[in-house]
Amino acid sequence: MGKAQKKTGKGRLDKYYKLAKEQGYRARSAFKLIQLNKKYAFLESARCCIDLCAAPGGWLQVASKYMPSNSVIVGVDLVPIKPIPRVVTFAVDITTVQCRNLIRNELKDWRADVVLHDGAPNVGTAWVQDAYSQSELVLMSLKLAVDFLHKGGTFVTKVFRSADYNNLIWVFNQLFGKVEATKPPSSRNVSAEIFVVCRDFLAPKHIDPKFLDPKHVFKDLAASASGTDKGASAHNVQANVFQPEKKRRKRDGYDDGDYTLFKAIPVAEFIRSPDPISVLGRVNKITFLTEEEKEWYALDITTGDIKANCDDLKVLGKGDFKALLKWRLALREELGLDNKTRDTEDVTETVEIVEEGDEEQQLQDELERLNAAGAARVKRERRRANEIKTRTIQRMQLQMTAPLDIGLEQHDASLGGQDFFSLGDAEMRLRKRGGVSALDDQDDADSSEEERAAVDENDSVLDPDEERQRKVAGLEAEMDGLLRERDAKFKVKEARQKNAEREEWHGIHETVDADSEDSDNEEEGGWDRMQTTKAQSGDTSSDESESESDSEEAVGRITQKRPRSDNGPTKPSKRARLITDLREPKSQSAAAKIWFSQDLFAGLDDAVDDVEDENIDAGSFAGDEDGSDAKADWEDTAGDDDDFEVVEADEDDDVDMWDVDNENEDQMKQEKLKKHGLTTAEAVTLAQQLVNRQTTKTQLINDGFNRYSLNSKEGLPQWLLDDEAKHYKPNLPVTKEAIAALRAKQRALDARPIKKVAEAKARKKFKAAQRLDKALKKAEGVNATTDMSEREKAQQIEKVMRKGLSAGPKARKEVKVVVAKGSHKGLKGRPKGVKGRYTMVDARMKKEASFILVGVNAFAQAHFQVRAQKRVEKANKKRKRT
Numbered sequence: 001m002g003k004a005q006k007k008t009g010k011g012r013l014d015k016y017y018k019l020a021k022e023q024g025y026r027a028r029s030a031f032k033l034i035q036l037n038k039k040y041a042f043l044e045s046a047r048c049c050i051d052l053c054a055a056p057g058g059w060l061q062v063a064s065k066y067m068p069s070n071s072v073i074v075g076v077d078l079v080p081i082k083p084i085p086r087v088v089t090f091a092v093d094i095t096t097v098q099c100r101n102l103i104r105n106e107l108k109d110w111r112a113d114v115v116l117h118d119g120a121p122n123v124g125t126a127w128v129q130d131a132y133s134q135s136e137l138v139l140m141s142l143k144l145a146v147d148f149l150h151k152g153g154t155f156v157t158k159v160f161r162s163a164d165y166n167n168l169i170w171v172f173n174q175l176f177g178k179v180e181a182t183k184p185p186s187s188r189n190v191s192a193e194i195f196v197v198c199r200d201f202l203a204p205k206h207i208d209p210k211f212l213d214p215k216h217v218f219k220d221l222a223a224s225a226s227g228t229d230k231g232a233s234a235h236n237v238q239a240n241v242f243q244p245e246k247k248r249r250k251r252d253g254y255d256d257g258d259y260t261l262f263k264a265i266p267v268a269e270f271i272r273s274p275d276p277i278s279v280l281g282r283v284n285k286i287t288f289l290t291e292e293e294k295e296w297y298a299l300d301i302t303t304g305d306i307k308a309n310c311d312d313l314k315v316l317g318k319g320d321f322k323a324l325l326k327w328r329l330a331l332r333e334e335l336g337l338d339n340k341t342r343d344t345e346d347v348t349e350t351v352e353i354v355e356e357g358d359e360e361q362q363l364q365d366e367l368e369r370l371n372a373a374g375a376a377r378v379k380r381e382r383r384r385a386n387e388i389k390t391r392t393i394q395r396m397q398l399q400m401t402a403p404l405d406i407g408l409e410q411h412d413a414s415l416g417g418q419d420f421f422s423l424g425d426a427e428m429r430l431r432k433r434g435g436v437s438a439l440d441d442q443d444d445a446d447s448s449e450e451e452r453a454a455v456d457e458n459d460s461v462l463d464p465d466e467e468r469q470r471k472v473a474g475l476e477a478e479m480d481g482l483l484r485e486r487d488a489k490f491k492v493k494e495a496r497q498k499n500a501e502r503e504e505w506h507g508i509h510e511t512v513d514a515d516s517e518d519s520d521n522e523e524e525g526g527w528d529r530m531q532t533t534k535a536q537s538g539d540t541s542s543d544e545s546e547s548e549s550d551s552e553e554a555v556g557r558i559t560q561k562r563p564r565s566d567n568g569p570t571k572p573s574k575r576a577r578l579i580t581d582l583r584e585p586k587s588q589s590a591a592a593k594i595w596f597s598q599d600l601f602a603g604l605d606d607a608v609d610d611v612e613d614e615n616i617d618a619g620s621f622a623g624d625e626d627g628s629d630a631k632a633d634w635e636d637t638a639g640d641d642d643d644f645e646v647v648e649a650d651e652d653d654d655v656d657m658w659d660v661d662n663e664n665e666d667q668m669k670q671e672k673l674k675k676h677g678l679t680t681a682e683a684v685t686l687a688q689q690l691v692n693r694q695t696t697k698t699q700l701i702n703d704g705f706n707r708y709s710l711n712s713k714e715g716l717p718q719w720l721l722d723d724e725a726k727h728y729k730p731n732l733p734v735t736k737e738a739i740a741a742l743r744a745k746q747r748a749l750d751a752r753p754i755k756k757v758a759e760a761k762a763r764k765k766f767k768a769a770q771r772l773d774k775a776l777k778k779a780e781g782v783n784a785t786t787d788m789s790e791r792e793k794a795q796q797i798e799k800v801m802r803k804g805l806s807a808g809p810k811a812r813k814e815v816k817v818v819v820a821k822g823s824h825k826g827l828k829g830r831p832k833g834v835k836g837r838y839t840m841v842d843a844r845m846k847k848e849a850s851f852i853l854v855g856v857n858a859f860a861q862a863h864f865q866v867r868a869q870k871r872v873e874k875a876n877k878k879r880k881r882t
């Protein structure tokens, strides 16, 4: 894109505004529907269309243009709509029964193929309220859509990125086969609006009324975040350790029955805890009170630093926490809690004895199995990385990087209260990499030896020191990795780099490889993931790769996928989902809300702002911490969010044009203009019209657009482009005055002497001055002589001066052409009254004679010049010789 879209003032009147004006659309928003239809082609085949919130009628005009000529089009809005051919309109509130009845009366028993909704409530009230009523309006329009749509029909609606977005998408998914969110290019970047195209209406016989009830769909989720949802607090706990420098508030209140601020735990609890990081994040102090603990206190490995660290955990930095984790591992080994090495040895021995007979075959099999597993893992990781990249790019393209990020929310929900940075997740990933499988042993003392053997297949037998170092390094690497994952700048930078490669807008696709089980897991999003996770919550041995993909899902999805019916027993069928309890999503979003409301994310916002100041759309509802700012922005862009611009009938203001292609072109043109002025009659005509106020700049700009202006030149043959550049030009008016002015200018140009003539003239002048000088000197000399009378002196001086003032010694004397008339005819000798040189000619020959004389003079001049040149050459040769 050339220049960034301006948000305010004349910047609002962008190219779509101008195009809408040119093409006679009532609102620039018409192009949104044109672009949506270009992508999804739902209008061409539609016979009946209902446009909800249709004023002033831009979408209706588009529908009327693109739908077959005899189709039924009904438009409804609070305000009356100026008549449009073939369109029936009503001025009524779409949320009322009256609206339903009016449409019903109009359609009789017809059903609509397409229901459109571009509604926006009057903005300007409280920020949260605005967003909510928009979502409510969407739900109301959906209600009408399900009432009037055909099976297989299409519902297109505008939604804003708000806390309700996911809930709406979930509901759409229950009712439509395909649901895609997209942002057409004509929708301003500053606008938080996106369009959801729901195709393939399922027309279920029974629809759970809760689906269309705002009370259920948009239930205040934060309120439902009870103490049982420990996700947020656990996040806080993790964050305390990974980013101890940041102060976090306890937003979710205190745990049930625990109302104290200060928490101390016995060191044994920390040592034996399977989740040491969360212990460190939760408590203030680690105590050594029992006999056993006092012994540990006295150990060499319990250095002064460790003791001091245990004393007050709230003042520790990341390094101190790492030291404590290292110390814990060392102590666990000391206590024999980490006996993995020995176990491994045992297992190895056993295997050797049992499998001795067929060792080679077994090794071969094992190798093959490991190779296959490795290749599959690499493939899976590559695919996952690509998907994450794509999603990040999409999110950036849609400016959906606000804290209430859809993808993140889904991820959060899908974890079902798990921590984003939970050590369990970390362990799993480490184990997958085969690096820190030992963690399993130390953290889960109860796990059986068989399990360990299975998990630790890649581990070799190490000495305890090495092993401990490896574990510590693993933990640290994991901590660093997780910190990096949370680094917003890193994410944004990465997304930005990738974004540059993908400038073209392709909308958001929902492509799922139906054959790939993995991709099913990864593509599954939002409520589905939540449902699955919840259903599987009892099953602690859930698929590792699923969990892994969960954490990577955090990058986010915009497009929601309808759940597949073959997704296992936990997935309800489409029919079953229609009676799904809507309370479930609440806890999901609640977790997300609380999670993103942490200070941690307020910081993240700032960081993102620093890096991507323009791209982050504050209007996309930042978390409550930044509520005021976000609200201010929201209010500021309220009009933009609607992204709705009515095209005025007459616009005489001068408008800054958005230069699509070349920003330098204007500058170059200006420079050329300065240098050469206006060079064509067309330009002079236009300039005259502007000066005489016969036209305006706006008019000129508007005239510059036509329906072919934005046609792509891609793929056209060069000869055609050349030809078009030559001939495919507007026929501009040209006035007589303009041509006269240009001609005068040209004449003035022509009248200017060429350089050689000017030089010759200057030479002549110079020589004349020289002659005059010489004559003056001579005259002085004459004057000074004493042997001349005064009269003689005067005569001599006059002669000298005449010579000096004459055109020079070689000046041609004028030859007069004399026509002998009357008595002089045929006479020889000088006719009377003729002085100087003359030539006698017949009257009829006079003109001719003059030409001849001029020619003779020219010839003589040339002759003299040649002679002069020869003289100079001769003199030069002479000089050289001497």
Ligand SMILES: C[S@@+](CC[C@H](N)C(=O)[O-])C[C@H]1O[C@@H](n2cnc3c(N)ncnc32)[C@H](O)[C@@H]1O
Pocket (backbone or CB within 6 Å): 026, 027, 029, 030, 052, 053, 054, 055, 056, 057, 058, 059, 060, 076, 077, 078, 079, 092, 093, 094, 095, 118, 119, 120, 121, 122, 137, 642, 644
């Ligand atoms: C962005 S405009 C629609 C523009 C339209 N799509 C076009 O292209 O001309 C939003 C419209 O929603 C209408 N609207 C808002 N709330 C409404 C309601 N409850 N019932 C009917 N119309 C409503 C407003 O009157 C406004 O005209």
